[in-house]
Amino acid sequence: MQLSKVLREVIPKSLHHLIPDRFEVIGDIAILSIPDELSQYQTTIAKALISQRRSITTVLRRVSKMGGTCRIAGYQPIIGTKTRTLYKESGFRYRVDLSHAFFTSRLAGERQRISGVIRPGELVLVPFAGVGPFVIPVAARGAQVIAIEINPDACLLLRENIRLNHLEDRVAIIMGDASLACRMLKIMSDRAIIPTPYGLDETLIPLSRMVREGGSIHFYTFDNRDGAQERANILSQSGFNVDRFHRCGNVAPSVSRWVYDLTIR
Helix, strand or coil, X not given: CCHHHHHCCCCCXXXXXXXXXXXXXXXXXXXXXXXXXXXXXXXXXXXXXXXXXXXXCEEEEEEEEEECCCCEEXXXXXXXXXXXXXXXXXXXXXXXXXXXXCCCCCCXXXXXXHHCCCCXXXXXXXXXXXXXXXXXXXXXXXXXXXXXXXXXXXXXXXXXXXXXXXXXXXXXXXXXXXXXXXXXXCCCEEEEEEECCCCCHHHHHHHHCCEEEEEEEEEEEEECHHHHHHHHHHHHCCCEEEEEEEEEEEEECCEEEEEEEEEEC
């Protein structure tokens, strides 16, 4: 759906190029990024979105980027006030509260891809676990999962989501700093899934020490296209086989999220 087409008779033509056609839907909550020039039209924009997507009951405007240790963005309610919702993905259910824990629906394809390579019985490490979008499908495939998350509110939601999906016997939750995990845990996992927050790429090396030789790592980070290729070259010289890497979403005009599938040499 293109909001610019729906709103072209309502908003002045000089502002059409600013109308946000991209938005994120999580459960029955829609999240919009609206430039300041369109602030006076934000309710009009939100109503237009709801008119096209009847399942949406709340529209939030993102007013600040993710920040702080717990990676929480700021939102301004436009229509509705709630930030807690039930999100469904690939047959799993997740309780999400955007005011207390980070969550994005934009990695749904990646989460399905990764769960598809899991073998029953694997021990899988998931740092920066959040409310569990990587944890739940991997555990459902028969893996034993160690999930690490520093945000206490996210840990509570993760525990709730484990119960909601009946996976209590397959997931252990550790509330703590994932960058210090190698000091806290003396384990060797078969695989690590690392959805790295922006600016924490240095955690890859200490976390990789918790994966056995021949084990796999799925490392998510942010870069431009040239930087992504350069990173692949550096990783291949740093004890990893780079089996593949690909872009999995834009986050800014020149910055994308990338995933590297690595094998420990």
